[in-house]
Amino acid sequence: MHPDAHCELDHGSAFQLLVATVLSAQTTDVAVNKVTPGLFARYPDAASLAAAEPIDVQPLIDRIGMFRQKAKNVVGLARILVAKHGGEVPQTLAELVELPGVGRKTANVVLGVMWKKPEGVVVDTHVQRLSQRLGWTKKTDPEDIEQALCALFPREDWDPLSHTLIFHGRRVCFARKPECDNCAVKEACPSAGDKAEKIGRKPSRGPRPAAKKSSTKVTKKKSATPKVRSRRP
Ligand code: SF4
Known part of the structure; x- marks a missing residue:
């Protein structure tokens, strides 16, 4: 049914795929693909992003969730790529998971898509x-x-x-x-x-707890009841 199945995060290099995958945590690929063209136009590679401050990156990605933390992570990982890997994306899981915001899933996306050598199956x-x-x-x-x-x-x-x-x-x-x-x-x-x-759906969080009544209302109700009773014969 899906002979063309592929990673749906838009990217033009291993660095861009790594950044896009970090940005995709807890959000959709569609949402990430809306912010990455602007982000990669300004910061196309590790060297340019490493020279930025997270606060400069935030406005470019603020349409996705947790954008402040993600801005910090992508700048942080770009700086490590420049400092330790000559600005290139490393090709082992052990080196990738050392980068901020990068876990097994993100690492295996990059290893599988870019170099066809994943060290596990990506489980989303x-x-x-x-x-x-x-x-x-x-x-x-x-x-x-x-x-x-x-x-x-x-x-x-x-x-x-x-x-x-x-x-x-x-x-x-x-x-x-x-x-x-x-x-x-x-x-x-x-x-x-x-x-x-x-089968296989995330467990429901259950019904929301009923909203607590405000203390003002409770006080009024308590004080009203004895008054009514006291008037009965
Ligand atoms: S539950 Fe099984 S049969 Fe139904 S759509 Fe999924 S894979 Fe196909």
């Missing part, structure tokens, strides 16, 4: 949900799911596997109302049909 919310629906794991923790997928698939499939699952999750196997009738793997999928929606 779509990969997490689809791995459970397809019956590949019952685990819910991303690192446990990553281990299960690494054991099931050969290394050369790790990068296309995550892009394919992410494409499928965005276009067919939605968190709510997955389109099982239009899915090419419905015959093989153990979750196909009505039960699919209940």
Whole structure:
């Protein structure tokens, strides 16, 4: 269904992909793709971003969540790239996760997309949900799911596997109302049909606690009750 599955973060170099992936934490690729053209026009490489201050970067990315922390992270990582790696993006997971804002997931996006040598499977919310629906794991923790997928698939499939699952999750196997009738793997999928929606979704946070009544109202109610009772015969 998705022979063209690929990373949907726009970038023109390993440095730009690294920055875009750091910016994509807790937000969508679409939102990141709206801010990176302006950001990369001003700071196209590690050397230019390393010379900036986070406060200069903030207005360019303030349409995405946690932009202050992300501005600090991308300037910080650019400075380390210049100081320790000659301005280039390192090609090992151990070196990548030393950079601010970069965890296993971000590191493996860069290693897989740029150099086709990921050291694990990228497990985002779509990969997490689809791995459970397809019956590949019952685990819910991303690192446990990553281990299960690494054991099931050969290394050369790790990068296309995550892009394919992410494409499928965005276009067919939605968190709510997955389109099982239009899915090419419905015959093989153990979750196909009505039960699919209940599998692999993040647990509900539950109903919001009722708002506390203001102390003024409580005081009024308490003081009103005895007065009414005292008038009864
Ligand atoms: S059959 Fe349904 S639950 Fe299974 S992968 Fe396809 S859309 Fe997802």
